[in-house]
Amino acid sequence: MxxxxxxxxxxxxxxxxxxxxxxxxxxxxxxQPAPHRENLSHVEQQAINVPTLFVPGWHSTSYSTQLITDDIVSLGVTDTVTTVRVTPEGKFIFIGPKIDPHSRQLIRIIFENNRGGEVQYTRWLHNLLAYLYKHRQLKKVNLVGHSMGAYASTLYTFQYGKDAGHGLPKVNKLVTLAGPFDGIIGRQPVSAFFHPNDGTTWTDQPHQNRLAANGRPVLVHPEYDRLEKYAPQVPKTLRMLNIYGDLGDGSQSDGVVTVPSATSIGYLVKPRIAVFQQVKVIGPNAQHSALHEHNWQVTQNIVKFLWPTFAGTAAKMVR
Structure with missing residues (x-):
C-alpha cells in the first residue's frame, strides 16, 4: 500500500x-519580443523608422492608396496610418494620428482634384512636404507613387533634391509603380490627348518606342524631357525601386504605360544614385491599376525594399 x-x-x-x-x-x-522591432540595432531602427507617403495617380479615389497600405499594415510593419486630403486650393486636411517623424507611419495622400496632372501633383507634394518639415519636423521621408503619382514623386525628388535639409525633408527611398516617365498610351490626334496644365500627352503606342543601347528612349516625349532637365539634381544617396507591368499579351505594356516608358527612368538615375532596382510583373496582375490593388507580389517587393527586416514576414504572406 x-x-x-x-x-x-x-x-x-x-x-x-x-x-x-x-x-x-x-x-x-x-x-518574446517581435524579432522585427525590439531586437533591431539602433542603426537599423533609424534606417527603417521613416514615414512613407503614398502618392496616387490620375483620376484616383480614396481606395487608390488604401488597399496597398492595408496590406502593409496586415504584415505588422506599422498600425499607424494617416490620411491627408489635398484640396484644389492646396490646403491640407489631416485625418488620423499626428505624424511622427521617427516612425514607420504610412501617410495616404488624396488629391481632391484628381485630374490636376502630374506637374500639379508635384507642386502639391512639394507644398505638403514643406509643411511637414516645418510643422511636424519631418526630416526624412520615403515616397511610393503609382502612375502619375510615380511621375510626380520622381519629378519632386529630381527638382527639389538639392533642397533637402533646407525647408524640405530628404527623400530616403523612392518606389515607383507603373510610372509613365516617357508618355502614356492614347490615340491621335495629339490635340485630343493633351493636358493643358502640364503638357502631358496620351500619344504613346505599343511598339512605337524603344530604349537605345544606352537605355535612353529613342522617342522622347515632353514628360521625359522635363525629367531629364532636372535629373542632374537627384540626390546621390537616393535608393530607388521601379516596379512595372507587362500583361504578356504582346502589347509590351500594362495597358496604359508601355514597358519602354516605364523603364526609361533607368537611364536618368543609374549613374547618379546609390541604388536602383527594377522589378517586372507579368500577366493579369500586371494590369496598370492592378499593380496597387492587393497585389501581393508588388507589396512583397515594396516591404523588402523599404523595411528589409520585415522581408521574411512578407515572403510568407498568403496570396
Missing part, C-alpha cells in the same frame, strides 16, 4: 514538473 502511494506521488510530481515546463515554454514564446 505504501509503495502504491509513493508511486502516485512520484507520478504526480513528474506531471507537475512537465506541466510547469510546458507552461514556461509557452509563456516564454508568447512574450
Amino acid at each position: 505504501l509503495d502504491i502511494k509513493k508511486r502516485r506521488w512520484v507520478w504526480r510530481g513528474v506531471i507537475a514538473i512537465v506541466a510547469v515546463c510546458l507552461a514556461a515554454l509557452f509563456y516564454g514564446t508568447a512574450i
